[in-house]
Amino acid sequence: MSCFRVLGLIFTLCFFCNKIKAQNIVVDPTKTPVELVKNVLINSSCIDTETVNATGNPTATGQSYAAFSSAGSTFPFANGVVLTTSPSKNAEGPFNQATSVGVKIESWAGDVDLNKAINTTSSTQATVLEFDFTALTNSLSFNYIFASNEYQSYYPCLYSDGFAFLIKESGSTEEYKNLAVLPNSTTAVSATTVHPKIESVIVSGSVKDGCDASNENYFNGYNTATSPINYAGQTVVMNAHTAVVPGKKYHLKLVIADDDTRKYNSAVFIEGGSFVTNINFGENKTVANNSALCFGENYLLDTKLDPAIYTFKWFKKDSSNNYVQIAGATGSSYSVTATGTYKVEANLSSTTCINIGEITIEYMPEIASSDTTFLQCDDNSDGITIFDLTKATNIVKNNVSQISLQGFYESLANAQSKTNPIANPQHYTNKTPNQIVFARIENSINCYKTAQITLQISNHVIPNQAPIATCDEDVLQDGLYQFDLNLQVTPQIMSGLPSGLVIEYYLTASDAVQTVNKLPNIFKNNIPYLQTIYARAVNGSDCYDIVPIELVVNTFDPANFEDEKVFLCKGDQETLEVASGFKSYLWSNGSTSNSILVTAGGDYSVTVTNGDDCQKTKKFNVISSEPAVITGAQVKDFSGIDNSILVEYTGNGDYEFSLNNSDFQNSALFSSVVPGVYRAVARDKNGCGLSNSFLIYVLDYPRFFTPNGDNYNDLWAIKNIDQMPDYTISIFDRYGKLIKQMNQNSAGWNGFFNGQQVPAGDYWFTLLFIDGKSTRGHFSLKR
Template sequence: MSPSRILFLTFILCCFYTKISAQAISVNSNATPADLIQNVLINSSCIDTESVSGSGNPTPNQQSYGSFTAGANFPFSSGIVLSTSPSTKAVGPYIQEQSKGTEVPGWNGDTDLNQALGINNSTQATVLEFDFIALTNSVSFNYIFASNEYQLNFPCIYSDGFAFLIKEAGSSENYKNLAVLPNTTTAVSATTVHPKIETVKDEYGVSLIGCEAVNENYFNGYNSDSSPINYAGQTVVMNASTDVIPNKKYHLKMVVADDATRQYNSAVFIEAGSFVTKINFGEDRTVANNNPICFGESYVLDTNLSSTAYTFKWFKKDASNNYIEITGATSSSYAVQTSGMYKVEANLSGTTCISIGEITIEFTPQIQSTNTSLLQCDDDADGFTIFDLTKVANIVKNNNSQIVNQGYYETLADAQAKTNPILNPQRYTNKTPNQIVFARIENTFGCSAIPQITLNVSSTVIPDQNPIAKCDEDEIQDGLYQFDLATEVTPQVLTGLPPGLVINYFLTALDAVTETNQLPNIFKNTTPNSQTIYARAANGSDCYDITPIELIVHTFNPPNFEDETQYLCKGSEITLSVATGFNSYAWSNNLGTTNSIQVNTPGDYSVTVTDANGCPKTKNFKVILSEPATITGADVKDFSGIDNSVKILYTGVGNYEFSLDGIVFQDDPTFTQISPGVYNAIARDKNGCGPSNVFQIYVLDYPRFFTPNGDGFNDLWVIKNIDQMPDYTISIFDRYGKLLKQMNQNGSGWNGIFNGREMPSDDYWFTLLFVNGKNVKGHFSLKR
């Protein structure tokens, strides 16, 4: 490689190293505690210090406190560092592989830190402490906590500890820790400030359980190999502050220590020159802080400094964001009247000590309120009644949903002091005529206004009302029926009253006064026949008057008004009628207005009658047409022994019953198990419209045996009544199919003889063939 090329690469590497080095802080570990406190930390003529001391790493030339300077990549350009390892190890960048700490024999913890944090096992503590006297009422300084415990899941489990401990010098009282989260007593540490920690596995594959974020807004982030300090993570810039009594001596102890594991180091970086005195007016009184000053109030800013020892200048920022001195404001306090940013400069006479206090003040807008009145009805006319004060809740606050009602009070003093509120404002009884009570309304910041409510008793009167009567028109005549109050009652009540009134109804006068248990518009009386309800007329929140109204329900349940069915024989007419004595009659289809009508057509009829109260009742008639039946034939199943049957065939619209002998009738036209014989079938109408024609029916069957022995009984095999049937032919065969006898309507039967010879006892077969094609086959026995 050429010499020029080697020189060029050397130049590039030097530049790269210089750039990396420029990003890291530098630490001077040789500074004394006095130098660190009096020359680095404090730069104010308003603070006197003494008795400065420090302690830390006992290893020679490896002091654990020192001063530092930093470049642009660190929030503080310079300051003090206190560490649980040699302070020079705070120099960045962060290298994870080297982040594990080491145990230093003889380097112990701090008992004051243990007590302040509630622990008992701190180790390797580094301390800077001193006495100071402030000439004003507040001191503060800025710091950052950094730790190598911001890796893996360590913040879920443990943290090194640190504290800024203060108390009055020489006092035996407990220290107060200033290294806490704003507006809390929670000490800042890796376990109290960290993002969400995910569950991960360590180098051995063991799961390290994570945890949710805690106060993540105070965590600045994780560091890397380009960070200016050698710690895994750090907080944002924090501020430690406390009120003090001017000219009183205090002792401040700044301490950081390792936990019992001594595994991972931590440090506290304190900004140079940030330890200053301030005049503390408290936090800004702003809307953002939820504590602005109420409209109309005067807010006094008090330095609490002596007017003889100090001179004062007060300032307010103008529209250009410049502080302008307030003319004539030279006292130790100033009464703020308007919103703005205010500052005071307090100069200790005869010194260069100037203490500054700043605060932003915002005033809330004026709460708009309205005095109003309530007009309530008096159910007993004694001048005292029950008011619902909450009915004007929106009126007194001008319908502003952002304003909250905070109670009602009998006196202005109670409303202003927010004491002795009316316990039940929905049911408040006035104490005097035209009494005034007070409503307290507040905005979201607790600022209040006190509008007045005048309680008036209504003197207007609604005239007495006529009863509202109607008929009980449901199926059960129990005197209970529903009223449509809006259409059946309200028009009567409003007659002659001023327009704009709203009518509501209640069961009792007290309910009407207090507007409780309002009745629904469709109301069914709960007391049979007669019930009094109360109508309340109101105009908005004001009551006009309350009046009783009687609701009457008339019942009407005449006897014998059940639905009825009657039968009309074809070609005749019948009379439909109900009792006499009703006020009116109205038959359907305008058929009449008397108690009876004549009808000759089947169909549905009804009559509606009314009583003296005009209540209706309707009776329904169903007229059904009927007539005698006409028997047109019969389906006969015969030659079947016990299975012989007859089904009568008929026409007609009536309701019929049937008989084969005119004596025994049945509803079914089919008869079963019919014996052979001649039958005279008939049907008759159950509705009284008469019998049908008579229809003769023959049921035939053949004998199952005969005994041709000459005794005159059953000597012939013959089918009874077959001569009434159409032409037929009967052929008789023996078991071998030989034709033995053939007969027709002129035959008298078979006597068991073939060719002059008596046939033996045996089974014989026959075929019966009618001319209409019907064919019956069977067999019978010849017995000798």
């Protein structure tokens, strides 16, 4: 094989592989409008078409309506009809952004009907495919995809080409109805109504604002250089559908047009063979659709076709998911009474046209309800009282949480029609004895059932109750105290009654009937000394009986029961006592009389009980005391005004102190003590006597003396120092010369040294006791 042949083979294979990798749709613009409608779009013996017309590109650049096939590409439709705002061959992929600005043909006009349908006045370059057809069933539908080069930049925020599928009765002057709308709306499908979020962009130096997403769930995505069609983006597969009248002729106009810019062309792809007219029974009646049927309901499937020209077969799927013909069901309608998937085949006489309708129907389970009798208590025996009907809610719906109560009614007719519900069922006053009211209960899809509630008056009787007494144990004896109703009252009421009753308490009989303002278990009366409350005995939701209960609060506040302090001197005894005449006494030491004799300090108490069995406790704090024993004193002397005495003592008591047995103070420390001789004593404040007397000397030296012979202050001496241990006093002049030395036998210094008067001035001294204690100071000699 030659080298050129090998290279050629390789090139061919590469080209072939590349074609397989990037397959695109193939557009055939040679089909006539009749071929497009009868052979591509419809292709069914069940649809009669006539008067087929098409208009589009007026130039020789290429027809704008055509047939297409997927040619093995990923495009969702295998084949179909494409209508474009440019030559139809331009729809073949892949997407080429460089040429996406599109084809502008100034002579190509828009469409008036489209303008009106999408509320514009400026459509251009319109392509139209229209025809008449006669409906043989009650609905039609077809699938389509809208694609556009306007799915670029910020364009979907402002611009969109328009298209519409317009239908009306043929030959009529009525307005067209647009079928190319978003599901369950009248919003036309376009690039401005179906797109993701668009970000702002800068174009030629100016900001072009973006916009939020709009119905993004219907946007299939942006296309690329590998896409099978030559458009920047496209919607998901959409469905156009409408109800029609069998046997009536309609005109259908499929139209697409560019906007007034004539840029960025668009196309609508309609799936081949998807134009069908079927028998439409509406949406499936299922739990998932929230439209299942109610238990026992008959549901009529009506084809609305003339049985004179159609024959009918009805089917239902079996457990193997196969359709089985329903015997005897040959009419134009069929009444469904059970869950299942149903199908009808309607054969137009003398034709091969068979129209089919299918629907799945589910039934909700039967709502379980229970009639009941509601017993209420009557506070005046007239057979008329107040009922809380809501207490019967769980009973009538058998405690099924998925079932909801939808009101109480005075008549069955009102309950069934859901009109005139009882306005305040929590406080309903019956009109007659043994009256019957009706409850309406519903499931999640509003299926309903009614239940009867018979309103009766309880004939049970609780015996009259003895008063319930307690004692006011607060410090303030005001006749207000708390009751534990479950502990103090309920056992008395329940005595002799059937087990299982629940006792509730209320302030008034009216509250008890209406079960409002229920009292807490721990209840403090708000009327002093005596208050009546009401006990309601309940059996499930029924009232058993209501009985008054007297609550009595007894007070007990004897005189002289304040806490008391008693002082007990060492070796003595004291009597602790309270008044006589109480029912009982109990002392903390076990005694049961009104007094006890104590010989030791400590805490004592007595609890007395009166005739109402109320108690009061008095506390005694017995404090032991004894005379003090003074053991010494700490004396600070030779300090002038800072002289002090700190008395040292022992003893268990509360003491006061004196240095002269006359003036007493609480502190054992005496300050600013003048020199002298003192006898310290301590006195027990609690009357247990005086301590021993303790002798104390406070010394100090004179700060000057005047030895001038006038017999006043002629000697320098320390007063009372002769009462102290042996000592030596040495006096020096200012030069440190020893002038005089004295001991306990010296009378003092007269201002002489060696028989001569010393000069006036300051002199210094040292005082040294034999026990080692010493002091020093200075004084002045004045002449």
